[in-house]
Amino acid sequence: MNRSFLVSSLLSLLAVGGVVTSLRADAGGSFNKGQCTFNGKKLYGKIQIVSSFPDVKVQEVSSFPDVKVKKVTSFPDKCGEWQFVTSFPDTKVQFVSSFPDVKIKYVTSFPGAN
Numbered sequence: 001m002n003r004s005f006l007v008s009s010l011l012s013l014l015a016v017g018g019v020v021t022s023l024r025a026d027a028g029g030s031f032n033k034g035q036c037t038f039n040g041k042k043l044y045g046k047i048q049i050v051s052s053f054p055d056v057k058v059q060e061v062s063s064f065p066d067v068k069v070k071k072v073t074s075f076p077d078k079c080g081e082w083q084f085v086t087s088f089p090d091t092k093v094q095f096v097s098s099f100p101d102v103k104i105k106y107v108t109s110f111p112g113a114n
Helices: 003-028
Strands: 045-049 056-060 067-071 081-084 091-095 102-106
Parallel strands (some): 056 091, 056 102, 067 081, 067 102
16 A cells, blocks of 8 residues: 555544544533533423433432432522423433433432532
């Protein structure tokens, strides 16, 4: 093989790798701890669990959560307070076992972002 072919192939692979990396970063979204949002979707309020087309993919963990979640039945107006509903949600979440957007831990007191 000639050297220019190898260099050209290597540059093509690097370019494709850069595009894939940037696509993953865009698809990954962003968690805003200060505003308690993911891609602008609230991580508090009325939450609906869905199996497809979620606003946020969440994983329940036992340690190092992004948000500590407290289940409430009314006035879910603080970070981490979730009122589960079946219609008219503020945010739709899908529970996943890998590659979550946000990791949560259920608590009985002191909800919020870590």
